[in-house]
Amino acid sequence: MFNCNDLSLLNFTYYFKLSLGIIMTIIPVLVLELIFIKVIRLKEKKKKIDTKFIVKQLKTVFYTIVFFFLAYALNMAITSPNNKCNMYAKKDIIKEYKSSLKEVNDSDMTENSKVEYMEKVLITAYENYEKDDLNNKVKEKTTNNEKAKVVQINNKSDFLKENSDKTLNTVYVKNGVFYYQGYVSGNYNTYYGTHCPSNPLKEGYNNPYGYNNYFYNRLTKFIEDAGKNGYKITMSEQGCRSYQTQVYYYKTMTPGRAAPPGWSFHGLGIASDLEFYGGNGYPCPYGRTDNSCPSMGWAHRNAYKYGLVFPLLNASYKEDWHVEPVNKQSY
Ligand SMILES: [Zn+2]
Known part of the structure; x- marks a missing residue:
């Protein structure tokens, strides 16, 4: 069963998602800014903005949009709830996985127990990640009064x-x-x-x-x-x-x-x-x-x-x- 219990897969997913994020945010902004600069330069030089120029810029915009949607579609595919790599590919989770992997590899456990152990590490790290996430959300909403209640058991x-x-x-x-x-x-x-x-x-x-x-x-x-x-x-x-x-x-x-x-x-x-x-x-x-x-x-x-x-x-x-x-x- 595929459960993404693998360091290279986790790392790959993490950096792949990061790159897609960059493609979807930074590149469109950069392209629009470059066109804007070109227009200003033309105006400074008092040149006319002709059809040829407009067509050229529209082409650039078109390719950028295509590129954006490709990245967007890829991102949607990756973030599907069935993709375990996507769920686990978080910085803190990978860090914990990596340190546990080192511990396990240094131990004299059998290969099967290692895999099973690492699977539990992954699930627990994800649980803790979710819990932290929830705690942060709760913290934001909790008033001082309610905070006091949490301590009182x-x-x-x-x-x-x-x-x-x-x-x-x-x-x-x-x-x-x-x-x-x-x-x-x-x-x-x-x-x-x-x-x-x-x-x-x-x-x-x-x-x-x-x-x-x-x-x-x-x-x-x-x-x-x-x-x-x-x-x-x-x-x-x-x-x-x-x-x-x-x-x-x-x-x-x-x-x-x-x-x-x-x-x-x-x-x-x-x-x-x-x-x-x-x-x-x-x-x-x-x-x-x-x-x-x-x-x-x-x-x-x-x-x-x-x-x-x-x-x-x-x-x-x-x-x-x-x-x-x-x-x-x-x-
Ligand atoms: Zn249980």
Whole structure:
């Protein structure tokens, strides 16, 4: 499957897009300016602007327009939503990809694990890029009052004692059970529910990454306690995945791997993809086990104490990093 998991392809797309941008903006301006200068010179010399001159300039304009539309068409073709290279060809993403590639090449991973690892790097870098993009947009719109709300989160010691019957958009928590809005079965193509409630940031999701607050509190306590035991674990900064991102995963990932749009707990802010670190300070590479990656082993063994579960440990596409609250029920 083509997923643009290749440094040369990413670089090529980046510079190609850059060149097209230049062709479409700078060249037409330059041509018009040159014609303008020519006309002024003729006037200065008190020469007449004859038909021959006009025809010549019109020809130049015509070719410039043709050139512009060719570049425009090419640009449209490249920026099609199915072109993964275009989505990933961003400066920050390429930079991260490049540095991870170096790390992976220096490691003793098998070729297959390298490819799989780099694919995850690419997807995560894209997620972070999107998240930053969203954060910037939210920041622009957020008033000072709302900004203060983002910092104010629930008391962490209450992480297992939620007792709220207040409906918070799509997920509410009562007696430790996470109630989420059920979807019209099998009709995810027309799904239009209030997906990703933290987008923009809303009450109940006002923690740094936009997770459901109760889930965020469990996760924070879990990660803190891992740290106290000497294990480094981090949660994904994408607290709530947008519907569009889920559509993208569903379309681009191997069938069966990503949940259909509208069906992912990531879209409700009650799932997180964790990163487990080894003793060397680097994330444990693929092909890891609870023994070879002790921080992950600790997480898998202790999650239940925090009301958390890793539901995809035995799935056909094993995701040893994906964590959710243990009690969930649709309403
Ligand atoms: Zn996940």
